[in-house]
Amino acid sequence: MDYTDKLAQSIRSVKPSGIRRFFDIVNEMDHVISLSVGEPDFQTPWHVREAGIASLEKGKTWYTPNRGFKELCAEIVKFYKRKYHLTYSPTEECVVTVGGSEAIDIALRCLVTRGDEVLIPQPSFVCYEPLTVMAGATPVLIETKAEDAFRLTPQQLEEHITPNTKLLILPYPNNPTGGIMERADLEAIAEVVKKHDLMVLSDEIYSELTYGGKKHVSVASIDGMQERTVVINGFSKAYAMTGWRLGYALGPAPIIAMMVKLHQFCIMSAPTTAQYAAIEALRHGDNDIETMRNEYDMRRRFVVGSLNDMGLTCFNPEGAFYCFPCIKSTGLSSEEFCTRLLQSKHVALVPGSAFGDCGEGYVRLSYSYSIKHLTRAMQLIREFLKEL
Amino acid sequence: MDRLLQLLSENSSLSTEQLSMMLGEPEDYIAAQIKEYENSGIIRGYQAVVDWDEVPDSGVMAMIELKVAPQQQKGFDDIAERILAYEEVETVYLMAGAYDLLLTVKGKTIQDVSAFVAKHLAAMDGILSTATHFMLKRYKENGVSLIDSKNDGREMIV
Numbered sequence: 001m002d003y004t005d006k007l008a009q010s011i012r013s014v015k016p017s018g019i020r021r022f023f024d025i026v027n028e029m030d031h032v033i034s035l036s037v038g039e040p041d042f043q044t045p046w047h048v049r050e051a052g053i054a055s056l057e058k059g060k061t062w063y064t065p066n067r068g069f070k071e072l073c074a075e076i077v078k079f080y081k082r083k084y085h086l087t088y089s090p091t092e093e094c095v096v097t098v099g100g101s102e103a104i105d106i107a108l109r110c111l112v113t114r115g116d117e118v119l120i121p122q123p124s125f126v127c128y129e130p131l132t133v134m135a136g137a138t139p140v141l142i143e144t145k146a147e148d149a150f151r152l153t154p155q156q157l158e159e160h161i162t163p164n165t166k167l168l169i170l171p172y173p174n175n176p177t178g179g180i181m182e183r184a185d186l187e188a189i190a191e192v193v194k195k196h197d198l199m200v201l202s203d204e205i206y207s208e209l210t211y212g213g214k215k216h217v218s219v220a221s222i223d224g225m226q227e228r229t230v231v232i233n234g235f236s237k238a239y240a241m242t243g244w245r246l247g248y249a250l251g252p253a254p255i256i257a258m259m260v261k262l263h264q265f266c267i268m269s270a271p272t273t274a275q276y277a278a279i280e281a282l283r284h285g286d287n288d289i290e291t292m293r294n295e296y297d298m299r300r301r302f303v304v305g306s307l308n309d310m311g312l313t314c315f316n317p318e319g320a321f322y323c324f325p326c327i328k329s330t331g332l333s334s335e336e337f338c339t340r341l342l343q344s345k346h347v348a349l350v351p352g353s354a355f356g357d358c359g360e361g362y363v364r365l366s367y368s369y370s371i372k373h374l375t376r377a378m379q380l381i382r383e384f385l386k387e388l
Numbered sequence: 389m390d391r392l393l394q395l396l397s398e399n400s401s402l403s404t405e406q407l408s409m410m411l412g413e414p415e416d417y418i419a420a421q422i423k424e425y426e427n428s429g430i431i432r433g434y435q436a437v438v439d440w441d442e443v444p445d446s447g448v449m450a451m452i453e454l455k456v457a458p459q460q461q462k463g464f465d466d467i468a469e470r471i472l473a474y475e476e477v478e479t480v481y482l483m484a485g486a487y488d489l490l491l492t493v494k495g496k497t498i499q500d501v502s503a504f505v506a507k508h509l510a511a512m513d514g515i516l517s518t519a520t521h522f523m524l525k526r527y528k529e530n531g532v533s534l535i536d537s538k539n540d541g542r543e544m545i546v
Binding site for chain 1: 391395398399402406408409410411412540542544545
């Protein structure tokens with residue numbers, strides 16, 4: 001049977017992820033030294049896993065309330081207060097979702113529709129553009145630049161605003177560049193956002209992985225921005241809980257109410273066991289974050305130092321766990337670079353072009369790996385460059 | 389704990405250049421720091437972590453508990469010093485609990501180790517009793533798991 005006509009045109013027209021295509025090649029090879037995975041190499045801290053196990057032992061296997069356990073929402077709100085000085089109502093301004101991804105999806109579907117334009121800084125995570133399209137709206141891409149530390153500038157923002165612009169996505173700390181937005185950067189962006197009466201979706205999933213003594217600043221904490229921001233965060237990166245599939249959104253009550261409505265129809269409630277574990281993580285997990293962050297930070301310095309040393313100019317990433325070295329000096333495209341590196345040295349990176357056209361000329365390297373693994377990979381990349 | 393010492397204790401083959409990048413300190417500072425640890429005796433040596441189970445004819449290993457009569461003034465130090473002089477003895481620890489000294493002893497065969505215990509340890513003045521446990525399999529050595537699967541466990545996923 002030919003399913004072409006049976007499938008919705010809207011979903012058929014969405015481009016498959018560029019990372020996916022590259023991973024398919026990697027998966028067919030043996031003995032690959034991968035630096036391509038976008039999740040922590042740490043396991044979920046044991047006390048957090050124990051809380052999940054204990055809930056199962058007690059037979060707590062039912063749905064939770066649609067918006068998530070009250071205790072969990074209360075802890076999430078406390079976390080945002082403690083870390084980022086924001087005050088939210090746990091009962092009206094918080095929803096627990098299946099990972100940050102679901103929160104991004106339902107936030108987009110609640111905020112934009114046909115005719116609306118969504119501003120998406122790139123290079124950035126691969127989901128914003130297709131999810132915007134699936135919400136019926138039009139993605140408008142903004143190319144951030146290495147010379148601006150991959151930060152969004154108010155000038156760039158102004159240039160892309162039209163009467164149809166409705167929403168700005170702020171993906172910081174950024175995957176794949178490791179770029180962050182500091183308070184002054186956000187204040188300048190906030191002025192433009194308020195002037196044009198835009199809304200902001202702030203994807204802060206890597207917020208706790210900010211380095212060099214700097215602390216993450218949420219755009220919602222800038223004067224006048226809380227009322228026009230939906231904050232997305234979750235447990236995957238900060239607590240190494242990717243497989244538990246748990247995230248959340250914080251925002252103005254009328255928006256969260258709509259998101260809960262959508263969430264209850266398509267998801268019911270986020271995983272119960274994961275919610276029990278997450279309560280434990282938020283209550284007693286601050287030290288775990290600290291330990292993992294210190295470890296990532298050390299790897300970050302090592303990888304950035306090594307890359308610069310071998311002649312691949314690397315912008316100094318200050319967040320997430322990625323480096324985004326420039327490979328233009330090799331004369332190769334980012335896809336050629338990755339393919340040849342994979343074939344000759346069995347080292348897997350992700351072409352920068354997978355994160356938007358403006359990622360061309362760069363590659364993404366995840367340092368969510370042991371020092372031993374990273375040392376070996378750096379040695380092989382060095383050899384590869386010499387042999388070019 | 390000192391980060392430099394921790395890193396070296398996990399992997400002593402890291403170069404000063406690599407350590408300098410990882411810790412964000414100048415290379416000559418790292419080199420001086422290591423020299424100081426070596427001179428002061430905090431760093432006593434650098435060894436490879438070997439999975440002896442994978443090496444043919446690498447012999448046997450035993451843990452030996454010793455109950456010891458402490459000597460006046462010297463306590464357990466004197467007898468510990470006499471014991472550590474034997475090359476068969478890999479480690480010597482003073483313990484709190486049901487016995488006093490814990491040794492790890494290496495030998496070619498079980499008979500060799502037994503003979504060592506009978507001839508040298510049990511016969512030594514001040515040793516009240518010995519209990520010898522032969523090691524069957526190593527799962528973890530010096531913080532390194534010896535049963536690590538080569539598989540990362542993480543999926544290639546977007």
